[in-house]
Amino acid sequence: MDTSPTSYDQVHYPSAVYRTTTPEHLAAIARLHGLDAADPRSARVLEIAGGDGLNVLAMAAAYPGAQFVSFDLAASAVAHGQSLMAAAGLANVRIETADILDAAGSMEGPFDYVIAHGLYAWVPPHVQRATLQLIDRVLAPNGIVFISYNALPGGHIRLALRDMLLFELDGVDDPEARMDRATAVLTEFGRPRDDDSASQAALRRAARLTLNKNRHTLFHDELGPVYDPKSLQTIVAEAAAHHLAYLTEAQAGGLFHGFPGEAVDDRETVRRAQRRDNDEVSFFHQSLFVRPGRHPLRVPDPAWLGTLMAGVPDSLRRTGENTFTSSAGDFELGDQMLADFLEKLIRIAPVRVPLAELAASPDHATAIFHLIDRGIIEPHSLPFPGALQPGERPIVSSLVRALIAHGVPYVVTLDHRVVQLSEEAPRRLMALMDGTRTAEEIAAEAARIGIPPELDVNLGLKQIARAGMLALSADI
Numbered sequence: 001m002d003t004s005p006t007s008y009d010q011v012h013y014p015s016a017v018y019r020t021t022t023p024e025h026l027a028a029i030a031r032l033h034g035l036d037a038a039d040p041r042s043a044r045v046l047e048i049a050g051g052d053g054l055n056v057l058a059m060a061a062a063y064p065g066a067q068f069v070s071f072d073l074a075a076s077a078v079a080h081g082q083s084l085m086a087a088a089g090l091a092n093v094r095i096e097t098a099d100i101l102d103a104a105g106s107m108e109g110p111f112d113y114v115i116a117h118g119l120y121a122w123v124p125p126h127v128q129r130a131t132l133q134l135i136d137r138v139l140a141p142n143g144i145v146f147i148s149y150n151a152l153p154g155g156h157i158r159l160a161l162r163d164m165l166l167f168e169l170d171g172v173d174d175p176e177a178r179m180d181r182a183t184a185v186l187t188e189f190g191r192p193r194d195d196d197s198a199s200q201a202a203l204r205r206a207a208r209l210t211l212n213k214n215r216h217t218l219f220h221d222e223l224g225p226v227y228d229p230k231s232l233q234t235i236v237a238e239a240a241a242h243h244l245a246y247l248t249e250a251q252a253g254g255l256f257h258g259f260p261g262e263a264v265d266d267r268e269t270v271r272r273a274q275r276r277d278n279d280e281v282s283f284f285h286q287s288l289f290v291r292p293g294r295h296p297l298r299v300p301d302p303a304w305l306g307t308l309m310a311g312v313p314d315s316l317r318r319t320g321e322n323t324f325t326s327s328a329g330d331f332e333l334g335d336q337m338l339a340d341f342l343e344k345l346i347r348i349a350p351v352r353v354p355l356a357e358l359a360a361s362p363d364h365a366t367a368i369f370h371l372i373d374r375g376i377i378e379p380h381s382l383p384f385p386g387a388l389q390p391g392e393r394p395i396v397s398s399l400v401r402a403l404i405a406h407g408v409p410y411v412v413t414l415d416h417r418v419v420q421l422s423e424e425a426p427r428r429l430m431a432l433m434d435g436t437r438t439a440e441e442i443a444a445e446a447a448r449i450g451i452p453p454e455l456d457v458n459l460g461l462k463q464i465a466r467a468g469m470l471a472l473s474a475d476i
């Protein structure tokens, strides 16, 4: 392995967690297709090129009985993840420095879930091939694979912007100067003009959206040495050469890629999914793969839906009798029972509610499949993994406490959400909740170390429970 620093050591890629990569979510999507997947509570999970490994650390904190491995070429990112792992005392995860090119020929499996997020479009073809070789080498027979990538045809728009940026950045080598120059070019180009043609307007809009990105993400995603978006059908063909068959998409908006509307064969499923992409000008995929020959259901089946539980995204709010809003926009639900069901999910989050009763009605089942596709209902294969009540000696997830101890301005919940937490007093209070003190002892300790008395410990505990940060026992 070449141990020299990479561009990701030079400019750190932001730490992140991705809800759609969790085995718990992947098992739910597999179940919608009538497929069994390993129990996420005891599964073996591999993340390829997981950066600092925060994504698997968050899973490991929620599922102490499962085993997680993440590796990456960027030694500085791995060192950061290892330090978080040690602070959190997580014994069920390994974060390592390794090269995909080596792992493809040597890594030991099997793994029930394999994740490759944000990698495939940014590495050259031989690393793409090695990624698929590695997956083929370690994937268990009933394993589920998650590969995200920038897709065509939408990627053509990003390619056009990238060409423009690389032209303007010719000769600019310093990373900070590259980020500054790229921001200036995007800002100037992104300004709408009165006489814009349709293609100019579309590119300028793409430039404005790119400006919303984190500066370091921009440095790698737009200005890195490789940017190789591919169509869904190309990726499916590449995966097929490594004994992987297309299942569906993990992200909102992708459910019907795997449900083409009638029981067609795998080839026709992919053709129809590609037609959707062409129509939607898709630019991003989170494609799932399984071993060939598993025959996933291609028509939505309420019986399988009824085996799952439902949750809702943080952003969902009821705005009227039948109206709601979420990050996906405003919408209306004519069906009173469904509207009340959503209301209940919002009220009792992070608790998840079985879908069995609603799925028994064909109309409700159809509506729920569409709500899942729009990201308004989140399908779950398991109940919320943390505690719902503080108990006698409350325990905030050890990863949350480790992130606080590392001075990070956000925390990650046990249901894989990022919560911004920059205020000092609640951070210090949560650091005390390690299972060694009762609520009264926490209040006394808080007063002793000068945490303002208006911070009510019992109220705080309710908020922490609702945010999904209370762990079940001291070992998580």
Ligand SMILES: C[S@@+](CC[C@H](N)C(=O)[O-])C[C@H]1O[C@@H](n2cnc3c(N)ncnc32)[C@H](O)[C@@H]1O
Binding pocket: 006, 008, 013, 014, 015, 016, 048, 049, 050, 051, 071, 072, 073, 074, 077, 098, 099, 100, 101, 116, 117, 118, 119, 122, 123, 127, 220
């Ligand atoms: C765009 S970042 C994505 C990081 C993370 N998976 C995410 O989505 O947030 C790409 C990652 O791939 C890693 N990478 C690139 N080539 C690699 C290789 N040959 N072996 C291992 N990791 C590699 C980089 O170090 C970097 O952390």
